[in-house]
Structure formats: structure tokens, C-alpha cells
Amino acid sequence: xxxxxxxxxxxxxxxxxxxxxxxxxxxxxxxxxxxxxxxxxxxxxxxxxxxxxxxxxxxxxxxxxxxxxxxxxxxxxxxxxxxxxxxxxxxxxxxxxxxxxxxxxxxxxxxxxxxxxxxxxxxxxxxxxxxxxxxxxxxxxxxxxxxxxxxxxxxxxxxxxxxxxxxxxxxxxxxxxxxxxxxxxxxxxxxxxxxxxxxxxxxxxxxxxxxxxxxxxxxxxxxxxxxxxxxxxxxxxxxxxxxxxxxxxxxxxxxxxxxxxxxxxxxxxxxxxxxxxxxxxxxxxxxxxxxxxxxxxxxxxxxxxxxxxxxxxxxxxxxxxxxxxxxxxxxxxxxxxxxxxxxxxxxxxxxxxxxxxxxxxxxxxxxxxxxxxxxxxxxxxxxxxxxxxxxxxxxxxxxxxxxxxxxxxxxxxxxxxxxxxxxxxxxxxxxxxxxxxxxxxxxxxxxxxxxxxxxxxxxxxxxxxxxxxxxxxxxxxxxxxxxxxxxxxxxxxxxxxxxxxxxxxxxxxxxxxxxxxxxxxxxxxxxxxxxxxxxxxxxxxxxxxxxxxxxxxxxxxxxxxxxxxxxxxxxxxxxxxxxxxxxxxxxxxxxxxxxxxxxxxxxxxxxxxxxxxxxxxxxxxxxxxxxxxxxxxxxxxxxxxxxxxxxxxxxxxxxxxxxxxxxxxxxxxxxxxxxxxxxxxxxxxxxxxxxxxxxxxxxx
Amino acid sequence: xxxxxxxxxxxxxxxxxxxxxxxxxxxxxxxxxxxxxxxxxxxxxxxxxxxxxxxxxxxxxxxxxxxxxxxxxxxxxxxxxxxxxxxxxxxxxxxxxxxxxxxxxxxxxxxxxxxxxxxxxxxxxxxxxxxxxxxxxxxxxxxxxxxxxxxxxxxxxxxxxxxxxxxxxxxxxxxxxxxxxxxxxxxxxxxxxxxxxxxxxxxxxxxxxxxxxxxxxxxxxxxxxxxxxxxxxxxxxxxxxxxxxxxxxxxxxxxxxxxxxxxxxxxxxxxxxxxxxxxxxxxxxxxxxxx
Numbered sequence: 001x002x003x004x005x006x007x008x009x010x011x012x013x014x015x016x017x018x019x020x021x022x023x024x025x026x027x028x029x030x031x032x033x034x035x036x037x038x039x040x041x042x043x044x045x046x047x048x049x050x051x052x053x054x055x056x057x058x059x060x061x062x063x064x065x066x067x068x069x070x071x072x073x074x075x076x077x078x079x080x081x082x083x084x085x086x087x088x089x090x091x092x093x094x095x096x097x098x099x100x101x102x103x104x105x106x107x108x109x110x111x112x113x114x115x116x117x118x119x120x121x122x123x124x125x126x127x128x129x130x131x132x133x134x135x136x137x138x139x140x141x142x143x144x145x146x147x148x149x150x151x152x153x154x155x156x157x158x159x160x161x162x163x164x165x166x167x168x169x170x171x172x173x174x175x176x177x178x179x180x181x182x183x184x185x186x187x188x189x190x191x192x193x194x195x196x197x198x199x200x201x202x203x204x205x206x207x208x209x210x211x212x213x214x215x216x217x218x219x220x221x222x223x224x225x226x227x228x229x230x231x232x233x234x235x236x237x238x239x240x241x242x243x244x245x246x247x248x249x250x251x252x253x254x255x256x257x258x259x260x261x262x263x264x265x266x267x268x269x270x271x272x273x274x275x276x277x278x279x280x281x282x283x284x285x286x287x288x289x290x291x292x293x294x295x296x297x298x299x300x301x302x303x304x305x306x307x308x309x310x311x312x313x314x315x316x317x318x319x320x321x322x323x324x325x326x327x328x329x330x331x332x333x334x335x336x337x338x339x340x341x342x343x344x345x346x347x348x349x350x351x352x353x354x355x356x357x358x359x360x361x362x363x364x365x366x367x368x369x370x371x372x373x374x375x376x377x378x379x380x381x382x383x384x385x386x387x388x389x390x391x392x393x394x395x396x397x398x399x400x401x402x403x404x405x406x407x408x409x410x411x412x413x414x415x416x417x418x419x420x421x422x423x424x425x426x427x428x429x430x431x432x433x434x435x436x437x438x439x440x441x442x443x444x445x446x447x448x449x450x451x452x453x454x455x456x457x458x459x460x461x462x463x464x465x466x467x468x469x470x471x472x473x474x475x476x477x478x479x480x481x482x483x484x485x486x487x488x489x490x491x492x493x494x495x496x497x498x499x500x501x502x503x504x505x506x507x508x509x510x511x512x513x514x515x516x517x518x519x520x521x522x523x524x525x526x527x528x529x530x531x532x533x534x535x536x537x538x539x540x541x542x543x544x545x546x547x548x549x550x551x552x553x554x555x556x557x558x559x560x561x562x563x564x565x566x567x568x569x570x571x572x573x574x575x576x577x578x579x580x581x582x583x584x585x586x587x588x589x590x591x592x593x594x595x596x597x598x599x600x601x602x603x604x605x606x607x608x609x610x611x612x613x614x615x616x617x618x619x620x621x622x623x624x625x626x627x628x629x630x631x632x633x634x635x636x637x638x639x640x641x642x643x644x645x646x647x648x649x650x651x652x653x654x655x656x657x658x659x660x661x662x663x664x665x666x667x668x669x670x671x672x673x674x675x676x677x678x679x680x681x682x683x684x685x686x687x688x689x690x691x692x693x694x695x696x697x698x699x700x
Numbered sequence: 701x702x703x704x705x706x707x708x709x710x711x712x713x714x715x716x717x718x719x720x721x722x723x724x725x726x727x728x729x730x731x732x733x734x735x736x737x738x739x740x741x742x743x744x745x746x747x748x749x750x751x752x753x754x755x756x757x758x759x760x761x762x763x764x765x766x767x768x769x770x771x772x773x774x775x776x777x778x779x780x781x782x783x784x785x786x787x788x789x790x791x792x793x794x795x796x797x798x799x800x801x802x803x804x805x806x807x808x809x810x811x812x813x814x815x816x817x818x819x820x821x822x823x824x825x826x827x828x829x830x831x832x833x834x835x836x837x838x839x840x841x842x843x844x845x846x847x848x849x850x851x852x853x854x855x856x857x858x859x860x861x862x863x864x865x866x867x868x869x870x871x872x873x874x875x876x877x878x879x880x881x882x883x884x885x886x887x888x889x890x891x892x893x894x895x896x897x898x899x900x901x902x903x904x905x906x907x908x909x910x911x912x913x914x915x916x917x918x919x920x921x922x923x924x925x926x927x928x929x930x931x932x933x934x935x936x937x938x939x940x941x942x943x944x945x946x947x948x949x950x951x952x953x954x955x956x957x958x959x960x961x962x963x964x965x966x967x968x969x970x971x972x973x974x975x976x977x978x979x980x981x982x983x984x985x986x987x988x989x990x991x
Contacts, residue, residue, distance in 0.1 A: 055989045067746065404720040426886075429889075429890050431886060431889055431890060439967060459892070460892050462893060463891060463892030464889060467890070467891070468887065469881075469887070470883050472883055475882060475883040475884065476883035476884050476886075476887045477884055478884040478888075478901075478902050478905075478906070479884075479888075479906070479988065479989060480714070480905045480906055480908075480986070480987070480988055481714070481901075481905075482714050482717075482988070485714065489888065489891060489901075490892075493891055493892050493893050493894075493897075494891075494892065522712040522713075522714075522717070524988040524989070525989070526989050537887075540887070540891075
């Protein structure tokens with residue numbers, strides 16, 4: 001274990017956090033030791049349930065009721081765990097500041113920014129209101145808020161997520177703390193805004209010399225920002241070392257698995273190497289290594305908790321560092337999977353045969369696209385002013401989108417939040433009112449409003465052949481229905497002639513295909529983990545044997561290891577059932593991994609569309625380029641020397657989009673002509689070919 | 701599957717789960733049994749007891765309760781047996797309470813759920829109807845109803861229903877408005893489930909917690925409303941009685957004959973407690989998260 005150097009500012013030793021609950025004692029954190037020196041950036045990485053947030057709350061004395069901390073956490077010589085509350089209050093917000101994940105809930109909606117910022121100074125530094133105000137103003141300037149005076153007068157809801165997180169950072173830095181604890185500071189933000197915030201943190205640390213303790217699930221983020229990285233799982237340290245060493249020579253099976261479970265922006269990946277199983281359940285922890293139940297290399301020795309060994313690069317695993325590699329994990333894992341798969345092969349063959357007969361009996365020739373959309377528009381009326389009688393204005397969420405979907409392909413739709421990608425999905429299913437020059441599902445023109453009976457029947461047929469998978473797996477399942485009822489609902493609706501026994505057979509065949517057990521059919525959604533709920537959601541989408549599935553951010557609410565399981569499952573099912581997918585996501589790496597063609601949206605419009613390889617290797621539109629440049633890569637060398645290509649500014653309001661090209665306000669190459677007229681999608685830089693994308697830009 | 705699923709063991713139905721959860725709640729089970737007992741005694745008791753509810757015992761006027769004679773709960777100032785009158789009153793009160801509550805809850809839930817789920821013009825129109833009815837003074841209407849149609853037990857139920865369903869409708873509408881934005885409702889729409897079925901299978905079951913709780917509040921309110929109507933001469937008339945009427949009469953002679961207040965009041969409050977525990981138990985039983 002590394003000796004705490006004289007320069008160490010925070011020195012945590014044998015920190016344990018447990019909760020006394022009616023069901024017994026839950027250990028959230030065990031034997032956590034690390035030290036952080038002045039001005040250092042320390043990253044703690046882990047999935048949900050790893051104890052990374054609880055350990056920080058314990059250090060700050062902010063544990064929820066029933067939580068107890070043991071061990072010690074010395075901050076500049078004083079043990080934070082043994083300080084009286086009033087002494088802690090002197091340190092919290094003054095010497096140690098915090099930024100939380102959701103900038104909306106951590107700001108009080110009823111107070112102005114000025115009130116909230118000056119309050120800290122008046123309490124901690126006894127500043128006069130005037131001094132506090134000017135200090136707040138200069139801090140807002142430091143976090144690059146364009147108009148600090150106006151900002152101070154505003155209320156939290158008047159700012160975007162990125163702006164609020166800047167304000168939170170400014171507020172945290174007001175008292176010039178020695179240590180800044182950032183708990184998932186960019187998780188709720190878009191990738192371009194995340195890049196801005198990370199750049200900001202890096203610069204602030206350089207200017208103020210603040211130590212940063214960064215808690216995140218994103219290995220890419222840590223690679224760029226942190227000097228020292230610690231990987232946690234199930235409340236224990238798995239591996240710790242300098243960022244360079246950890247990313248160059250990851251030697252714990254969990255770190256390796258985590259690095260390989262995430263899709264990448266470069267290079268080829270066939271299937272993601274998913275980590276089997278579910279995230280750790282604190283109530284049922286294995287006696288030894290917490291990762292053992294999901295570890296490909298686990299053997300008898302793993303029932304004893306391994307010691308955290310090593311000098312600067314520490315790891316807790318029985319296997320010698322040289323013997324753990326991803327190839328090894330990969331070799332073992334498929335063997336296990338194969339054994340399971342064999343049992344399913346016959347069932348699959350059966351289903352496939354049925355699918356084929358259905359497909360050959362289909363009405364469409366293979367050349368007609370499954371879906372043809374031309375100039376799709378969606379508008380929502382919103383109140384236009386401060387008064388009830390102010391005329392309402394239309395928020396145009398989708399502004400003229402056109403594309404085709406071919407049978408069996410995956411079309412990725414990507415864009416930042418507010419770009420209209422989810423609204424587009426809902427319009428395709430007639431879940432929101434829309435206008436369109438043409439919307440043809442399966443070669444049949446669909447009217448937007450289901451007023452005529454014939455139309456309703458047509459939509460009913462579409463809803464049989466096209467299914468949706470939603471973002472929040474738990475929220476999309478009725479909490480009062482058991483799994484059998486949930487999975488039977490599509491059958492009851494579209495195949496009412498089936499008996500209860502028929503339905504049970506269909507559901508049983510499917511539930512095992514998505515990796516769940518038929519004995520779980522009488523359970524309720526809340527009894528399942530997020531990944532399992534998403535499997536149920538996918539099973540519900542498949543039970544009617546549809547031809548198209550629209551996936552609206554299906555993996556963005558899941559941990560990285562679970563995300564890989566779901567992506568692999570969707571991929572397998574697509575091949576097996578010959579499905580076409582519309583895959584909506586904000587994560588470019590996921591889109592790159594699953595899609596054959598990609599559509600990039602910005603402010604309700606398509607800015608670029610094309611084959612995956614062309615779009616990712618040779619993007620034409622400046623927005624696509626900026627998006628790609630903003631994605632953090634889990635390699636410190638790339639991240640450290642990344643040119644600051646981050647987009648400036650925020651998404652303009654969709655109520656008042658810029659004239660001409662909507663992107664021109666944030667575009668690095670915008671010129672006068674961009675404000676004049678809006679560009680149309682066209683092949684750029686030569687003739688039409690497979691290596692080309694269509695981009696809507698005057699200058700590309 | 702190499703061997704086709706050999707009739708997989710049918711999963712437990714949600715109703716059985718609910719019954720199991722209810723049975724585990726002792727307070728609710730006991731309350732339910734006690735309510736059944738009270739109802740049974742009210743129905744059967746008056747036939748078995750030696751006194752009629754409207755006959756006067758000239759030898760025992762305003763007799764205090766005791767086991768020495770056949771008037772165990774004493775008599776009122778007219779010499780009528782209190783026990784029999786309490787049981788007869790229980791018939792009326794329980795009937796009014798249950799009938800009026802059920803009908804107003806059913807009407808209010810359906811109205812509110814439909815308005816909330818449909819939204820837009822239908823919602824506006826349906827809630828304006830509720831607003832208009834709120835503005836009508838209910839005693840006036842009750843008096844008019846009785847004057848025009850004459851005195852009738854079912855008229856009392858009707859009058860109470862007509863003026864108690866609006867609260868329910870408003871509560872339910874608010875809840876339905878938020879429920880219809882839930883992802884699982886959107887998911888059902890995307891599957892193609894019809895509007896009526898979505899209301900029946902997704903909206904109403906998820907409203908049940910609210911409805912059950914509100915129902916247990918409505919039962920006592922309805923029982924008391926009946927006594928107000930009776931007091932005004934619109935409801936139950938002498939010599940017929942109800943718990944509300946008995947309590948009102950008992951309150952007037954509290955100083956001289958406290959038993960005339962205590963016995964019916966004890967019966968009424970026991971019943972109301974039981975309804976409350978039963979409601980809590982039902983709410984928890986119907987919520988699968990409460991395992």
C-alpha cells in the first residue's frame with residue numbers, strides 16, 4: 001500500500017460504509033484506502049452499486065439515515081469521520097466543495113442565482129453582500145458564462161443543463177476549496193456540453209490548483225482528466241494506479257471487461273464482450289471477491305477476498321498480473337455461452353422457419369423500403385407569453401425529415417437531447433400528431449390522424465408489425481402487471497383468438513430467448529434489475545414477430561456491462577428474426593456499433609445521413625465532426641493531446657431556430673451565406689457512391 | 701425447445717398474489733371479519749331479539765342498560781329497545797354507506813379516468829359538468845327531489861351519490877392526467893391497445909390505491925350525510941332509524957341517558973375503523989411492490 005506522502009491532502013484508510021436496515025446489515029463500501037495529494041485529479045470509476053458515491057458521502061458526513069462509516073478519512077490532518085457537525089460544516093463548502101450529477105435538483109428553484117451564490121460566501125467567509133456579489137460575478141466569468149450580471153438575476157429554470165452545471169461549478173469554487181468532489185458531473189449532459197465542462201474543469205484546476213475527486217462510470221472521461229484512477233466494484237477496490245499505467249496495462253479482469261464492454265469509436269468490433277450477470281446486489285454479496293460471480297477467470301481461490309497488492313499500481317486479484325488478458329477472458333466466455341446456446345438452437349430454427357414463411361407471404365417485394373418518410377413535421381403548441389391570453393406558438397420539434405428504411409437494416413439516429421429524435425420515433429408510430437408529405441409503412445400511405453376507421457385499422461396493422469423499445473426499462477412496464485400479463489398484452493390485442501395456454505406457450509418460448517427464466521413469469525417489474533427489465537421490454541416487442549423495432553435510447557439507462565449484453569442481444573435477435581431496427585441514441589459509439597446507416601439530427605432536421613463507415617470515417621457536416629470529436633476515448637494519450645475542438649455554446653431554442661442553416665450559430669466554419677438559406681441534403685465532394693454521405697451544408 | 705414446453709406450470713395469477721398479501725395483513729383481516737360480523741348481526745339480530753324496533757315498552761321508559769332484564773342496551777325515552785334500534789339503524793346506515801359510496805366511487809372513477817385520459821375537448825367538457833354540479837346547493841336539490849318524487853330509501857342513496865361523486869372525479873382526473881404520460885401507457889398505445897382497454901387495464905388499476913383510500917374516507921361521510929338528510933325530514937323517518945339519527949337523538953339526552961349516545965356511537969366508530977383498516981389492507985394488497 002502506498003505510504004501517504006507528506007503532500008497528501010486527503011488520506012482515506014480502511015473506510016467502510018454499512019447500512020442497518022430491517023432486513024439486516026448491508027455493506028456498501030469495504031476496506032477503501034487511498035490518498036490524494038494537493039492539486040491532483042483522482043478518478044473513481046464504477047458501475048451502479050459499486051459504492052463510489054456512498055464512500056464520498058461518508059467522507060462528507062452526508063450518509064443517509066441508518067448509514068455508518070468506519071475507518072478514517074484524514075483531510076489535512078483532521079479525521080473527517082470524527083468531526084462534530086459544526087466543524088464539518090466549516091469544511092464542507094469551504095475547503096471541500098461538491099458538484100452533483102443533476103444540476104437542476106441541486107439548485108433551489110425559488111432563489112435567484114445571486115442569492116444562492118452569495119449565501120455560501122456570507123456564511124463561510126463572512127463576506128459583505130457587495131463583496132460576495134462581485135466575487136460571484138468574477139467566478140461566473142471564470143466558468144465562461146457570457147453575461148454574468150444577467151445570470152446572477154436569473155432563476156435556475158431559465159438556464160440549460162450545461163449552464164446550470166457551470167453555475168454549480170462556479171458556486172463550488174467560490175471559496176477556493178482545496179478539494180472539489182464531482183459526482184458524475186457530466187452524466188446528465190450532452191456529449192458536446194460534456195466536452196466543454198471537462199475542458200473547463202481541466203483549466204480551472206490548472207488556474208486554481210484545486211484537487212479534484214471525480215466519480216464517474218465513464219472510463220473515457222477519467223482517461224482525459226485524471227492522474228490517478230481507482231476502479232471499484234461491489235464496494236471494494238478492484239484496481240488502482242496512475243491513469244497511464246491503468247489504461248496501458250489493465251490487469252484486473254473487471255477493468256479489462258469494462259474496457260472491452262464499451263463500444264469504441266475506432267477499429268472493428270464484432271460482438272461486444274459483455275460481462276454476464278447482473279450488477280452486484282448488496283444484500284447478497286459473495287463471501288470473497290465481489291466480482292467472482294461474473295468473472296470469466298473465477299476459480300476456487302476467489303471465494304477468499306484477494307488482498308489489494310502492489311506498490312503504485314494496486315490490484316485485488318488472485319491471478320498474477322501477466323496472466324490476465326482480454327483474449328483469455330474472451331476464450332473462456334464464448335465456451336460457456338455456446339453450451340447455453342446449443343439448447344436454444346432448435347427452438348430458433350423453429351421460429352426462423354415460421355418467420356421465413358411469413359416473410360415470403362409478405363405483400364412487399366424486397367425492393368420497396370419498409371418505411372418511406374418524406375418531409376415529416378411535428379409541432380407542439382406551447383404557450384407563447386407570460387399571460388393566459390398570449391397567443392400560443394408552435395414548437396417545431398421535427399422540421400422536415402426524410403429517409404427510407406430497408407428490410408433487415410439498422411438505421412441509427414443520433415443527436416443531442418432536444419434534437420427531435422424521440423419525437424421522430426413517436427411520430428412514426430402516430431403517437432404524436434404529425435404532418436408529412438408522405439409517410440408510407442410497408443408501401444401503404446398512412447394518414448396522420450386516426451379519424452377514419454380505415455385509417456385506424458391501417459395503423460393497427462402497423463402497430464402489429466412495428467414495435468417499440470423504450471429508454472427507461474422499468475417505467476415502460478406497468479408496475480401492477482406481472483411479466484406474463486405484460487408479455488401477453490400484444491397477443492391479446494392482435495391475436496385475440498389465442499387461448500391462455502397458447503399465449504403462455506408463445507411467451508415461454510420467447511422469455512428464454514431473451515435470457516430470462518419462465519419461472520419468473522409471475523414476478524412483477526420492480527423485482528427485476530434494469531437490464532432484465534429491458535430484456536422484458538424487448539421480449540414484449542418481439543412477441544408479435546414484428547418486422548421493424550424502433551428502439552428509443554434502449555441502453556442509455558443501463559450500466560456499461562449490461563449495455564453490452566442488451567446490444568448483443570438486439571444484434572442476435574435482429575439476425576435471427578430478420579428485423580429492421582431504427583436505433584435512436586445519443587451515444588455515438590453505440591450507434592457506430594449497431595448501425596448500417598446513420599442519420600444525424602440537429603434541431604429537428606437531418607444534417608447528415610449515410611453508410612456507417614462513410615459517416616464515421618469521413619464525416620462531411622461540421623456538426624457530425626464536432627460530435628465525433630467530443631466523444632471521450634478510454635486512452636489517456638489520445639485524450640491528453642486532444643485539440644480543443646469542442647463546440648461552443650448551447651443548442652438554440654427550438655421555438656426560435658436560427659435562420660438559414662440551424663447549426664450556423666455554433667458552427668466553426670459558418671459564413672454569411674449560411675444565414676441566408678437553409679442547405680439541403682446532398683452528396684458532397686464528388687459523385688454519389690457508397691463511400692459518401694449526404695450532408696446538409698453549404699460549405700462541406 | 702427439443703421437447704416442446706410440456707404445458708408449463710401456469711404462473712400464479714396476480715389476484716392470488718393480492719389475496720396472499722391481504723391475508724398477511726392481520727389488522728385488515730380482522731377488520732374485514734368484524735365488518736362481516738356486524739353486518740350479519742344487523743341483518744339477523746332484529747328477527748331473533750324479543751322486541752320490535754318500533755314497539756314501546758310502557759314499563760321500561762329510559763331504562764339504563766343492564767343484564768337483569770331483556771333490554772340489555774337499555775331503552776329510549778319512549779321505551780323502545782336500544783339494541784334492536786341500533787341493529788335496525790345499522791341495516792340502513794350500512795346499506796346507505798355501501799350503496800352510495802360504491803355508486804359515487806364508480807361514477808367518479810370512470811368519469812375522472814375518462815376525462816383525464818382522453819384530455820383535450822372531452823376533458824374540458826366533462827370537468828365543466830363537474831364544476832356546474834359543484835355550484836348547485838345540494839340541500840336544495842335534495843329537498844326538491846324528495847318533494848317531487850316522495851320519500852324513498854333509494855332516493856336518499858341517489859341524492860347522496862349525486863353530490864359526492866364529483867370529489868372523486870376530480871381526484872381521479874388529476875391522477876389519470878399524470879398516469880397517461882407514463883411510459884407504459886405510451887408502450888400500450890404503441891402496441892395498438894384500444895383506448896377503452898388502456899383505461900381498463902393500465903389507468904384504472906394504477907388508480908386503485910387512490911380510489912380505495914378515498915373510498916374509506918367517503919363511507920363515514922356518506923353515513924353522516926344520511927343523518928343530516930334525516931334530520932331535515934328528507935331521509936329515514938320515525939319510527940325507522942339509522943346510526944346517524946340515533947347518535948343525533950342520543951346527543952340531545954347525553955346528560956340524562958348517556959347510553960343512548962354511547963352505544964350507537966361505538967357501533968359507528970368501530971365500523972368506520974374497520975373500513976379504514978380494510979382500505980389500507982386492500983391498497984397494499986393491490987400493489988405488487990408491497991410484497
